[in-house]
Amino acid sequence: MQKSVHLVYEAQKYYFLAYLYLKFQNLLQLLKKNIILAIESSCDDTGASVISDGKVLSNCIANQSIHERYGGVIPEVASRQHQENIVPVVDQAILTAGISLQDISAVAITKGPGLMGSLLVGVSFAKAMAMTLHVPLIEVHHMQAHILAHFATEHKPEFPFLCLTVSGGHTQIVLVKNHLDMVILGETRDDAAGEAFDKAGKMLGLPYPAGPHIDKLAQKGQLKYQFPIPNIPDLDFSFSGFKTSVLYFLQKEMKNDDSFIQNNLNDLCHSIQFAIVDILIKKLEKAVTLHPVKHIALAGGVSANSALRQAFTQFGKKNQLEVYIPDFEYCTDNAAMIGITGYYKYMAKDFSDLNITPDPKFEMK
Numbered sequence: 001m002q003k004s005v006h007l008v009y010e011a012q013k014y015y016f017l018a019y020l021y022l023k024f025q026n027l028l029q030l031l032k033k034n035i036i037l038a039i040e041s042s043c044d045d046t047g048a049s050v051i052s053d054g055k056v057l058s059n060c061i062a063n064q065s066i067h068e069r070y071g072g073v074i075p076e077v078a079s080r081q082h083q084e085n086i087v088p089v090v091d092q093a094i095l096t097a098g099i100s101l102q103d104i105s106a107v108a109i110t111k112g113p114g115l116m117g118s119l120l121v122g123v124s125f126a127k128a129m130a131m132t133l134h135v136p137l138i139e140v141h142h143m144q145a146h147i148l149a150h151f152a153t154e155h156k157p158e159f160p161f162l163c164l165t166v167s168g169g170h171t172q173i174v175l176v177k178n179h180l181d182m183v184i185l186g187e188t189r190d191d192a193a194g195e196a197f198d199k200a201g202k203m204l205g206l207p208y209p210a211g212p213h214i215d216k217l218a219q220k221g222q223l224k225y226q227f228p229i230p231n232i233p234d235l236d237f238s239f240s241g242f243k244t245s246v247l248y249f250l251q252k253e254m255k256n257d258d259s260f261i262q263n264n265l266n267d268l269c270h271s272i273q274f275a276i277v278d279i280l281i282k283k284l285e286k287a288v289t290l291h292p293v294k295h296i297a298l299a300g301g302v303s304a305n306s307a308l309r310q311a312f313t314q315f316g317k318k319n320q321l322e323v324y325i326p327d328f329e330y331c332t333d334n335a336a337m338i339g340i341t342g343y344y345k346y347m348a349k350d351f352s353d354l355n356i357t358p359d360p361k362f363e364m365k
Ligand code: KG4
Pocket: 043, 166, 167, 168, 169, 170, 193, 194, 195, 197, 198, 209, 210, 211, 212, 215, 300, 301, 302, 303, 304, 305, 306, 331, 332, 333
């Protein structure tokens, strides 16, 4: 009898100690910062970033200038470059953030959309890291991340807001209801705005990606040539007709004067840029009428364009809307935007299986 009472007492003691240990672990977990290691490799930039409690500690990137000589991204070359760059870039992000591997709470990775070979490098690397560190893996949609890049800074839009997302592969108008709740209201039916810049620039003989070059040269030119605005219903876009009209125009002019492009480069850049910005702002105007909001945001690589930033700001002023334009480092592809999205998914405990595979045509839910 005496012995069994003693055993019960011992069991209770161990149970209590285990309970205290678990409580202590929970408390430690609560005190510990959420540190997300984020990796981006959807196209030709290898990015790594460390986000602590939603704040950017580091945002490192290795750009692949090698594609300039081909006039566009060569997928095979891009994936090989990611293989070369991923370890040094992740190392640099961790070093810059001043953390150690043991501090990482989760690994966030771009699942898509993007180039399969490029995505594979990042996804495989992230899976291996999550597995080794025994932390959750978080899959991120690249376009959702472009929008959430706005939450990497202090100046954050309020929900709901409309976002004009313009990159090399996408052109969308998105109604952002919450960090993880977005509805695409309209998108391009063919080429993206960034593609229109890059392809028109290629016709002008500019290096890839031509967007930033057109932006620079356009500042020295003026509006001299008119290109037709496509008549696309709803909130959708189309840039393929625009691209063809630029091509036919240049072919016609070059027939009469083979120095036409060379002699009018700045004005051509200005006129092409004007037309693309006009198409984008006109659709935004329609979107704001159909979906009244108080805040509007710009996102994606083309949001670095000076004329678009200016037109967007003016549009906001005219319509009494609060305007949000990303800092330059968050316009084009970067891993901080993946980490910020990863942070919100981490808070929502939205984790992925370790057997996920990249999805080049990943749909935004
Ligand atoms: O978002 P991003 O870095 O990559 C994709 O997700 O596609 O966007 C790249 C695109 C390219 O088409 C590039 O020409 C364009 O953004 N871009 C610009 C400017 N800076 C980048 N387009 C016009 N003006 C710029 N300043």
